[in-house]
Amino acid sequence: MGLSLLSPLPLLHSFSPTKSTASRIIATPSRLRLCTIKATSEKGSEEDPSFNPFGFVTDNPSSRSAIQLPESPAEDGNVGQILYRTEDKGREFGSTIKSGKLRWFVRETGSKESRRGTVVFLHGAPTQSFSYRTVMSEMSEAGFHCYAPDWIGFGFSDKPQPGYGFNYTGLLICNMESSRHGSLLPLISFKKYLSEKEYHEAFDKLLDVLEIKSPFFLVVQGFLVGSYGLTWALKNPSKVEKIAILNTPLTVSSPVPGLFKQLRIPLFGEFTCQNAILAERFIEGGSPYVLKNEKADVYRLPYLSSGGPGFALLETAKKINFGDTLGQIANGFSSGSWDKPTLLAWGIADKYLSQSIAEEFEKLNPQHVKLRLIEGAGHLPQEDWPEKVVAALRSFF
Numbered sequence: 001m002g003l004s005l006l007s008p009l010p011l012l013h014s015f016s017p018t019k020s021t022a023s024r025i026i027a028t029p030s031r032l033r034l035c036t037i038k039a040t041s042e043k044g045s046e047e048d049p050s051f052n053p054f055g056f057v058t059d060n061p062s063s064r065s066a067i068q069l070p071e072s073p074a075e076d077g078n079v080g081q082i083l084y085r086t087e088d089k090g091r092e093f094g095s096t097i098k099s100g101k102l103r104w105f106v107r108e109t110g111s112k113e114s115r116r117g118t119v120v121f122l123h124g125a126p127t128q129s130f131s132y133r134t135v136m137s138e139m140s141e142a143g144f145h146c147y148a149p150d151w152i153g154f155g156f157s158d159k160p161q162p163g164y165g166f167n168y169t170g171l172l173i174c175n176m177e178s179s180r181h182g183s184l185l186p187l188i189s190f191k192k193y194l195s196e197k198e199y200h201e202a203f204d205k206l207l208d209v210l211e212i213k214s215p216f217f218l219v220v221q222g223f224l225v226g227s228y229g230l231t232w233a234l235k236n237p238s239k240v241e242k243i244a245i246l247n248t249p250l251t252v253s254s255p256v257p258g259l260f261k262q263l264r265i266p267l268f269g270e271f272t273c274q275n276a277i278l279a280e281r282f283i284e285g286g287s288p289y290v291l292k293n294e295k296a297d298v299y300r301l302p303y304l305s306s307g308g309p310g311f312a313l314l315e316t317a318k319k320i321n322f323g324d325t326l327g328q329i330a331n332g333f334s335s336g337s338w339d340k341p342t343l344l345a346w347g348i349a350d351k352y353l354s355q356s357i358a359e360e361f362e363k364l365n366p367q368h369v370k371l372r373l374i375e376g377a378g379h380l381p382q383e384d385w386p387e388k389v390v391a392a393l394r395s396f397f
Helices: 055-059 061-066 079-086 129-141 194-210 225-235 258-263 268-272 278-285 293-305 308-319 322-332 355-364 386-396
Strands: 021-027 032-038 094-099 102-109 118-122 145-149 172-178 184-193 216-221 240-246 342-347 369-374
Touching: 094 194, 102 129, 102 194, 118 129, 118 225, 129 145, 129 386, 194 225, 194 308, 216 225, 225 240, 225 322, 240 386, 258 268, 258 308, 268 308, 278 293, 293 308, 342 355, 342 386, 355 369, 369 386
Parallel strands: 118 145, 118 216, 216 240, 240 342, 342 369
Antiparallel strands: 021 032, 094 102, 102 145, 172 184
């Protein structure tokens, strides 16, 4: 029988063998839905195809229920309509702020007159500041003034292509030192990557635009850009009053998740970064819970809207030097180097970063680093158990 394959999702490319099926995807006002249609031969017997192009759905709990086919496709519309209907979702407390040539999406709760101080929340890859929405709301009710930007390249902030205002580059800067012969030689062991420098400079400019007075409270979580939040703090200790760290790679023993390894593989990384459900799969992969459809929609939306977020993530993952960055963090926060009060609010059900990572980090500076375990929470404690995160932050700040 002849079947038509309709796919509004860009480059959905994870395949897995299944029984003979063909799938059609279409947009509905509130979700994407998928219906599996069995294909039979003229004799009525089922045939096994070599692969099912939508087999990845069965590996992702939220998407499995989020993608189905309505009885009458004409009632629903195309992916452009679903984007139009959901484009304002997930923008709670947010607005666009121009900083230099870049536009940041920044969430804000509370006011500058808040009596307990300012808190800046920084997310990790491949997520966005949306993960902090509940924490920010409750923290402002407790008297804090809160900001949470989407890093450049993520969420609803600008995603400039490399070479157009933000390069995510990995160009090497070599420190120069005079040798005994009087010549200048590059010291490769001291290499730094411009991607980190770019993020630091862009964040500094944003703080100026937002008129955030130092010192302030800083909360950091996650991989890649989350790590850059910590290296920024190490370079600007006078601007930080206290720092809270939620499930972030902290030592050279911290494992690198498979997603970031895949992104660093030539060609395969380019395909992987365009998976529209990449972010939600990563979140659920590090958590004991399944995202509700309305939440998954928000994490999926930037990747559905354009290829920009995927390529920004690709460039960031390809250019970061994990060993160098994690070594810098471990050494920088150790005893004798860091004296700011530091809280580790750690989701113990994290499938990417175990509790032992936090315990190892605490031992590096037991006088100033304190560990507080959050039971039931995974890699994103602020998404899994925001109430417990708020309780930890309120008592610490």
